[in-house]
Amino acid sequence: MSQQQVDEETPLLQSVQQKRARTPLPWRQFSIILLLQLAEPLTSQVIAPFAPQLIRDIGITDGDETRVGYYVGLMHSLFFATQALTVLHWSRISDHIGRKPVILTGLFGLSISMYCFGLSRTFLGLVLSRALNGALNGNIGVIKSMMAEITDSTNLAQAYAYMPIAWSSGGALGPLIGGLLSRPADRFPNTFGHLQFMKTYPYFLACAVPATFSILAWVVMFLFLQETVPSRVTLWRLLKGESREHSTPVKGPVTPTGSTDSLSIENTPQHAKADDDSKPLPLRSLLIPRVFIAAGNYATLSFLDIAFRAVQPVFFATPLELGGLGLDPPQIGNILAIYGVVNGLFQVFFFADLHDRFGSKTIYSVSMAAGIPMIMTLPILNAVARVQGLSLMVWVVVGLQLALSVILNLAYACVFIYIAAASPNQASLGATNGIAQLSVSVMRAIGPASATSMFSLSIKNPHHAWIVYYYLIALVCMGISMSLLLPRQLWKKHH
Numbered sequence: 001m002s003q004q005q006v007d008e009e010t011p012l013l014q015s016v017q018q019k020r021a022r023t024p025l026p027w028r029q030f031s032i033i034l035l036l037q038l039a040e041p042l043t044s045q046v047i048a049p050f051a052p053q054l055i056r057d058i059g060i061t062d063g064d065e066t067r068v069g070y071y072v073g074l075m076h077s078l079f080f081a082t083q084a085l086t087v088l089h090w091s092r093i094s095d096h097i098g099r100k101p102v103i104l105t106g107l108f109g110l111s112i113s114m115y116c117f118g119l120s121r122t123f124l125g126l127v128l129s130r131a132l133n134g135a136l137n138g139n140i141g142v143i144k145s146m147m148a149e150i151t152d153s154t155n156l157a158q159a160y161a162y163m164p165i166a167w168s169s170g171g172a173l174g175p176l177i178g179g180l181l182s183r184p185a186d187r188f189p190n191t192f193g194h195l196q197f198m199k200t201y202p203y204f205l206a207c208a209v210p211a212t213f214s215i216l217a218w219v220v221m222f223l224f225l226q227e228t229v230p231s232r233v234t235l236w237r238l239l240k241g242e243s244r245e246h247s248t249p250v251k252g253p254v255t256p257t258g259s260t261d262s263l264s265i266e267n268t269p270q271h272a273k274a275d276d277d278s279k280p281l282p283l284r285s286l287l288i289p290r291v292f293i294a295a296g297n298y299a300t301l302s303f304l305d306i307a308f309r310a311v312q313p314v315f316f317a318t319p320l321e322l323g324g325l326g327l328d329p330p331q332i333g334n335i336l337a338i339y340g341v342v343n344g345l346f347q348v349f350f351f352a353d354l355h356d357r358f359g360s361k362t363i364y365s366v367s368m369a370a371g372i373p374m375i376m377t378l379p380i381l382n383a384v385a386r387v388q389g390l391s392l393m394v395w396v397v398v399g400l401q402l403a404l405s406v407i408l409n410l411a412y413a414c415v416f417i418y419i420a421a422a423s424p425n426q427a428s429l430g431a432t433n434g435i436a437q438l439s440v441s442v443m444r445a446i447g448p449a450s451a452t453s454m455f456s457l458s459i460k461n462p463h464h465a466w467i468v469y470y471y472l473i474a475l476v477c478m479g480i481s482m483s484l485l486l487p488r489q490l491w492k493k494h495h
Helices: 002-020 027-045 051-058 065-097 099-119 123-136 139-149 156-181 196-200 204-224 235-239 271-277 289-317 329-369 371-388 392-422 426-460 467-483
Strands: none
Touching: 027 099, 027 139, 027 156, 027 204, 051 065, 051 123, 051 289, 065 099, 065 123, 065 139, 065 289, 065 426, 099 123, 099 139, 099 204, 139 156, 139 392, 139 426, 156 204, 156 329, 156 392, 196 204, 289 329, 289 371, 289 392, 289 426, 289 467, 329 371, 329 392, 329 467, 371 392, 371 467, 392 426, 426 467
């Protein structure tokens, strides 16, 4: 009898142990996805160090220093405004035609728009370049869908812990490239001083580096990345009204275990259920509370983050007497680069273990709360610098600001996990990420322009000196309020 009990219990115990063991990540495909993610932060962050000087150079402010922040924020917001108009459509299309065609289109758009940005000499040219960048780029949500499709519940947190490597590397390399290679004729006169092209287009070299990288990423993806959508239709058939019911299976899709064996379901008892689960749901079926909650938290987090990231370099570049710190582009680039490196390393080495110990809800809540002291470091920096100049204490406070920013960024991996869990079925993952990214793009379109406008108002009128900080703290409070709606246990997929 005892032997029978052992025999009956042994498989159950093994099953529990298997659930606790992490599935190894499919590194070949996973590393390519990380490489693709590097393209976007690289192209977006490269302009951060020289954006204020670029706005001054094109003369749109007529020498009014208080208007620089407004135009810098407007330039940043245009990308997300146009992305908001197209990102949901790109994500839904990727559920039908596959992830690769959409991402390849996005990489092409990134490259062309950055070349155009470097050649722009008017504010209208900058606007059109940024708008083209946003309209053609639906990669963010699609790449996250791809990452969820090559992982499972045991290694999803580990995979999302690696996501900041790409964003942080881009966040580190972008400002370094932008600060180092902007105005090369002035910075490296022996090498570029005799080139009239570099004098006429002083920011082209800085923009050409990420643009060329996007082309290389396009080639690598086209040759080596495998499609993760099990079946798909051509774009022409989709436009004619056909769906994945008339699709052709992809040979050898990547499975969560990293295998390239085809996913066959015809001969399984769960064929009917799996067949339904493999079809993208209509948009109306995705408009459910848990999708709204996950997307809402992602939107409020991104609103706060993009607003602070827009104010931070402008604050660093603004003269000390006007409320900033008076740093030059190379110094700003170095600060942002250090933050990018530290953020990436911290997430990789600590997030998965922290997530296993505390869970998504706790980490997300603590991360959002870190936003308040992070914002308060801005007026403290100006106050200390006015008294002591750029002393050791100023750099200590800058270091504290970067540490708090790293804690805030832990929230991103958590919210990505919630979004993946919020999708009603696996086949609708792209559309679910698209809904989330749509809300984020709207907020990111508002965030930079609104925050930098508040900063411009703060330095223009001494009576309103703190209005930008009140505004940013209000965004933190909004994010904390939204986090209360997140469940402690992740949602389960509907079947």
